Amino acid sequence: MKEIEQVPRSALIWILLGMAALLAPHAGRLPVWVLAVYGACAFWRLQIFRGRWRYPGRLVKFGLIGLACTGIWFSYGSLLGLEPTVALLLTAYAMKLLELARRQDAYVLLFLGYFICITEFLFTQDLLIVLYSLITVWLVTTALVALHQGQQRFGTTSLRQAGVMLAQAFPLMLVLFFLFPRIGPLWTVPVKSHAARTGVSDFMRPGDISNLSKSDEVAFRVSFEGDIPARSSLYWRGLVMSRLQEGAWSSLGYYEVPPAERRAPEVATAGDAIDYSVLMMPTQQRWLYSLRYAESSQGGVMEAPDFRLFRPVEIEEQYRYEVRSWPATTLQPALSEWRRETELRLPEGDNPRTVALARSLREAAASDEAFVDTVLARFTNEPYVYTLQPPLLGENPTDGFLFDTRRGFCEHYAAAFVTLMRAGGVPARVVAGYQGGEVNPVNRTVIVHQFDAHAWAEVWLEGEGWRRVDPTAAVSPLRVEQGLEQALAGEGSFLADSPLSPLRYRGINWINSMRLQYDALTYRWQSWVVGFNSENQFSILQEYLGELNGRKFVTILLGSWVLVLVPVGFWLLRRRSPAALDAISREYLAFCQRLARLGVERAPGEPPGAFAERAVVALPQSASAVREVTALYERARYAGGDSTPADTLRSMRRAARGVGRQNRLG
Amino acid sequence: MSYAPEQAAPAAAISWRARLQRRFREWVNRRIPPARSVTLDQKRIFIFPSRVGFFFLLCLTVMLLTAINYENNMSYGLTFLLTTLFIIAILHTYANLSGLSIHAVQARPAFPGQQTEFDLRLERGGSRPRFDLRLGWPDSTEQRVSLVESGSDTLRFYCPVGERGWYHPGRLLIESTYPLGLLRCWTWVDLDLRAVVYPRPLASPDLPGHAAADAGGSAIPVAGSDDFDGFRDYRTGDSLRHVHWKGLARGHSLQSKLYAAYAESDCWLDWDAFAGLPVEQRLSHLCYWALEFERRQEDYGLRLPGVRIEPGRGDAHREQVLSALALYGLGGGA
Structure with a gap:
């Protein structure tokens, strides 16, 4: 006897909307064909709804699943890993539309x-993504409600109901969020592929x-x-590169490193300390960035023999660490x-x-x-050019750069400088990391972007230890003092590929202040919530x-829940004593x-019909109004009524007003 | 899950399970006593996660594991939001049934093997709309209603009936999973509705003790063979067709016209006519004849031990006679 539980039209529309929002x-991470699958499946499902097409048979479905897996394989080269898994999930999700027949589906x-x-x-x-996702969750919940409201007409009733419920759930969620114990991962899970990594x-x-x-993109923020x-x-400082092999510098x-050298040497700190905390965006790398010479008392942060900080595990999520630096410290007065x-x-x-x-x-x-x-003076005096668009170099790139092209970016200068030093018998190495950063006046953080990436050199001098030398500064002092944008102002190549980046519009005051406000908010969000x-x-x-x-x-968990649930329950379950039907009675009274x-009094228990007849005789001018009110009342009271009580109520009120007026006029 | 009070366990195998069921029935009977009108309140409403709800909880567990393993705070946040949504849904699901009133309207009599009709009236009791209510007796058709535009609705259920006597449909199940389908909120109400089930009509060649009026084997008095015989004072039970209306109009007292054949055709369905047959068969034959007389537009009366219905016909009379037959020997009259 059970009727098949169909998916009502309004629910179908909400489901499609929710899916699009999800x-x-x-979309940016998916191959284009997955998006096409979505379009096709949504269209197919709508055609099914209109009775034009039919649900696919089992063979067709298996075929589609096979095709999807093959497609993912070709697009990603694997079915494992986070990206292909999510893409597969999303494809399956699209195709599930073709199975959407009953409520269970x-x-x-x-x-x-x-x-x-x-x-x-x-x-x-990201804060914006999270806010957007809240809307998505709202849409999905709306579809769930629409499924049960069973209305064919597409309206906002379900949207309102879902919104009310989510709003009521929200404070409870906050309590859980802050109280739920955070435990470490239970087992290893597929991680993001390293193809997506940005950074040094x-x-x-x-x-x-x-x-x-x-x-x-932001690399990290420092407060x-x-x-x-x-x-x-x-x-x-992020990386120290001591090895030159096949034209590339790399770290050891x-x-x-021989076992005796693996531990970071003891360092006698000197000068004033600087305390700061760094909130790093995920890099999928192990090294951390700090000013020299840095120490961190934080668990899980280690120090390498070349005086940089690193973590034993890759940074998959944003990571925050506290650091203390002594810039005046002498590093390694004696070399092994x-x-x-x-x-x-x-x-x-x-x-x-x-x-x-x-x-x-x-x-x-x-x-x-x-x-x-002497070497630095050579960079300054000879016609070397600092540019983002250096010409290509052939074999013996350092020769080519130093003697022929003389145009290069920081890595050219750092590499050439270190090569010169080493050839001259001075111990030297390349250091890679970031230089500078933008100070956000809103919350006094320093925002370091990817375009602040920089390479410089360290040379070891007798009696002084490692000294930082930045050959780029010799070529383009602006790069170090004011940043990349000013250094490249003549060339106009700063962020040339991203015309919409708000960073390009720092000259426009209100855009810039909005950007900085938002960045301050992001910093808060990242450090306190994420x-x-x-x-x-x-x-x-x-x-x-x-x-x-x-x-x-x-006590706190339950207490706070009671604080929310009791008022909600009260609001939901209170008896609405002036019920709609009773409102009609009151209107009649x-x-x-x-x-x-007007002089016509209704006897106790007198039927409305009889009373109306008496009233009509006494007040013939209002006859039609009296009859109308009575008829409306009796219909609402006894016949169940086809029109809604609200309609009836309105009509009664209008007609009843007529009684008085006509009489006074008459 | 369905509640069926009529299911009696076989007496031989009263297991602990049957006993438990009986206990439960008794408990429900105490908690929700039979009434013609019921307004649902917390004493009468039960709520528990539905199958979908358990599936949802499973999904939440997977989400929580994802959040833990990726140490992802927003995943934690969404998981908790959905968890608390589940908790909020308890109130909303409950509120969808709470305050709803159900009134028994009527139950139609039926013959065995037919379907009876039960009519109910549902009032939402307030201005809040009610959605996705499913109502039904264990054996009846199911109704799915929402009270959105109007405050009340009349529902009709069809239910196959058993043998002669009272048919109790059992407890009416009212359930709803609105708004999210995660929780099932339900109640069993006994609306004190019962339908009369007439005896099964069973043809018999003739009505013993009744003078056969024609040779064709039918023992029915022929209404046309009426020779006017005179007047007598009207007695209750006399057919209105035989009332001497003209005399009444002239101011005489109410008189019935007497016909010669009338006296003999004043026909009685008599319990003793089928002496020697089993009780049910007797009733079935009497039922058959009652229907037969009704079809032929003849007056008939009924004599059962302890019951006497004067001759007459028409729907009301027919129902009276059939009900008397239906309830014969069952006590607790109509």
């Missing part, structure tokens, strides 16, 4: 929709950093305890034999002109220090609640009173 933020589709919302969060937890890599060829400089140091001193792996040899090594026979130049310059210089100055972890959970709870124990925990004032 898909939109994923709709449940599967909608619950899957919630899950797809979560997969979006695995890629980004541990392998530097000419052109790598200039590529990075085309991106306006300083005290004053923000001068821009020209903000050298964020852990096992390439192995270290000296490593920092001097050059490939045999490469770049012969460079090597010859270095030897002659070193011979002419009185000391290593003078040699450094970065909420067991540590700050514990400290916040302890700060507000004092000593923590299980009973307090449960008001009408009787009106007649009574």
Whole structure:
């Protein structure tokens, strides 16, 4: 006897809307054909609804699944990993539309929709994406409600109901969010593929950093305890590259360092300390950025023998760490034999002109220090050009750059400088990281973008240890003092590929202030909500609640829920005593009173019909109005009524007004 | 899940399960006593996650595991939002049934093997719309209604009936999973509705004790063979067709015309006419004859032990006679 539970039309529309909204933020990551599958499936389902087409048979469905898997394989080269898994999920989700016949199917589709919302969060937890996802969740919930309201007409009733419920659930969610214990991962899960990584890599060829400089993404944000140091001193060390191989600089792996050298040497700190915390965006790399010389007391942050910080695990999510730096500290006053040899090594026979130049310059210089100055003076005095669009270099790139093209970006200068130093017998290495950053006056954080990526050099001098030398500064002092945009102002190549980046419009005041306000908000969001972890959970709870124990925990959880649930329950379940039908009775009684004032009084228990007849005789001018009110009343009261009570009520009120007026006129 | 009070366990195998069911029935009977009108309140409404709800909880678990393993705070947030949505849905689902009134309107009599009709009136009791209500007795058709535009609705259910006597449909199940389908809210109400089931009509060649009026084997007095015989004072039970209306118009007292054949055709369905047959068969034969007389537009009366219905006909008379037959020996009259 059970009728088949169909999916009503309005629910179908909401489902399609919800799916489109779910898909939109994923669209940029998906191959185009997945989007086409969506369009096709939605169209097919609508044709089914209109009775034109039919549901696909089992064979067709299996065929489609096979095609989808093959398509994912071809697009990603694998079915494993986060991106292909999500793409497969989204494709299956689209095709599930072709199975959407009964209510049960709709449940599967909608619950899957919630899950797809979560997969979006695995890629980004940006504030705007989260706000957008709230709307998506609202749409999916609306579809769920529409499924039960069973109305064919598409309207906003379901939207309102879903909105009310979500609004009521929201405060409860906040309580759970802050109280739920954060435990570490239970098992390893597929991670984002490394194809998506942006940021400085541990392998530097000419052109790598200039590529990075085309991106306006944020690399990390820093908030300083005290004053923000001068821009020209903000050298964020990330990687130290000591090895030149086949034209590329790279850093030494852990096992390439002899065991005796693996521990970070003891350092006697000197000068004033700077305290700051860095909130890093995910890099899928291990190294961290800091000013020299940095130490971090935070668990999980380690120090490498070349005085940089790193984490033993890759940074898959945004990561925040506290650092203390002493810029005036002397680093490694004495070099070990192995270290000296490593920092001097050059490939045999490469770049012969460079090597010859270095030897002659070193011979002419009185000391290593003078040699450094000579080389830097050469960069300043000779016609070297700082540019984002350097020409290609052939074999012996350093020779080509130093003697022929003389146009390059920071990595060219750093690499050439270090090669010159090493050829001249001075231990030197390339350091990669970021330089500078934008100070946000709203919350006094320093925003470091990808285009702040930079490479410079460190040379070891007797009695001084490692000294930072930035050959780029010798060519283009503006780059260090004011940043890339000013340094490239003549060329106009700053963010040339992203015409819509708000960073290009820093000259327009209101756009810039909006951008900075939003960035400050993002910083808050990232550090307090996205970065909420067991540590700050514990400290916040302890700060507000004092000593923590299980009973307090449960009391707060339940207490806050009661605070929300009781008013909601009261609001939902209160008896609406003036019910609609009773409103009609009241209207009728008001009408009787009106007649009574005109001299016709209704006897107790007198049937409305009889009373009306009496009233008509007494007030013949109002006959039609009296009859109308009575008829409306009796119909509403006894016949169940075809029109809604609200309509009846309106008509009665209008007619009853007629009684008085006509009488007074008459 | 369905509640069927009529299901009696076989006496031989009263297991703990049957006993448990009986206990439960008794408990429900105490909690929701039979009444013609019921307004649902917290004493009468039950609520529990539906199958879909359990599936949803499973999905939430998967989401929570994702959030934990990816240490993703927004995933935590969404999982918790949906968890609390589930909790909020308890109130909304409950509110969809709470305050609803159900009134028993009528139950139609039926013959065995036919379907009876039960009419109910549903009032939402307030201005809040009610959605996706499913109503039905264990054996009846199911109705799915929403009260959105109007405040009330009349519903009709069809239900196959059993043998002669009272048919109790059992408890009416009212359930709803609105608004999210995650929770099922239901109640069983006993609306004190019962339908009369007439005896099964069983043809018999003739009506013993009744003078056969024609040779064709039918023992029915022929209404046309009426020779006027005179007047007598009207007695209750006399056919209105035989009332001497003209005399009444002239101011005489109410008199019936007497016909010669009339006295003999004043026909009685007599319990004793089928002496020797089993009770049910007797009733079935009497039922058959009652219908037969009704079809032929003849007056007939009924004599059962302890019951006497004067001759007459028409729908009301027919129902009276058939009900008397239906309820014979069952006590607790119509």
